[in-house]
Amino acid sequence: MPKLTGIKKINIAVFISGNGSNFKSLIINSLKKKSKYEVKLVISNKTSAKGLKYARKFKIKKKIINYLNKKDAEKTILVELKKNKIDLVCLAGFMKILSNNLIKKLKCQIVNIHPSLLPKYKGLNTHQRALNNKEKYSGCTVHYVSSKLDSGKIILQKKVKILKNDTCDRLTKRVLRQEHLLYPRALNKILFNL
Numbered sequence: 001m002p003k004l005t006g007i008k009k010i011n012i013a014v015f016i017s018g019n020g021s022n023f024k025s026l027i028i029n030s031l032k033k034k035s036k037y038e039v040k041l042v043i044s045n046k047t048s049a050k051g052l053k054y055a056r057k058f059k060i061k062k063k064i065i066n067y068l069n070k071k072d073a074e075k076t077i078l079v080e081l082k083k084n085k086i087d088l089v090c091l092a093g094f095m096k097i098l099s100n101n102l103i104k105k106l107k108c109q110i111v112n113i114h115p116s117l118l119p120k121y122k123g124l125n126t127h128q129r130a131l132n133n134k135e136k137y138s139g140c141t142v143h144y145v146s147s148k149l150d151s152g153k154i155i156l157q158k159k160v161k162i163l164k165n166d167t168c169d170r171l172t173k174r175v176l177r178q179e180h181l182l183y184p185r186a187l188n189k190i191l192f193n194l
Ligand code: GAR
Pocket: 016, 017, 018, 019, 020, 021, 022, 023, 051, 092, 093, 094, 113, 114, 115, 123, 124, 176, 179
């Protein structure tokens, strides 16, 4: 892993598959004066990902990756990251699992945001499972990506209280609002060693 300190601004690539609201929050935070990173590239496995509108709005380079063949897709990812001198990859609602081979080959750190208080509720449908289990809290976690799904070292977490009569939809929205604050904070933690 290259050391991130000492470099002026870190080039980040954000990987998305859907709405891209976390992508947007990373862009907005990157525009702040003291920001240590610049969003250089967005990668999506879907042409229809709604979040791609933020690439147009904020003039960020985008690359759509065809995932019909995963090996080819990951080869293209490697080329794009190298071409754009990416120092840090941020997964933000990217619904493809990176192979161990790609994780090893990537010369940069990879982080992910996950909608649960890891190590609880890895995988999908996290809030519904938390509701079904009558948990008191759900939340979100930013963590390093490792070879095991949703299991890398935790950088930051935020708890969100589950309310009486909560629905999955309402809980998802409340946690998402916290994700938008947590992801930039987690990047600051990595980049400033805060
Ligand atoms: C977010 O809640 C993110 O934590 C989750 O997908 C949503 C994407 O929203 N990620 C995962 O579930 C990854 N396993 P967004 O596209 O609006 O940022």
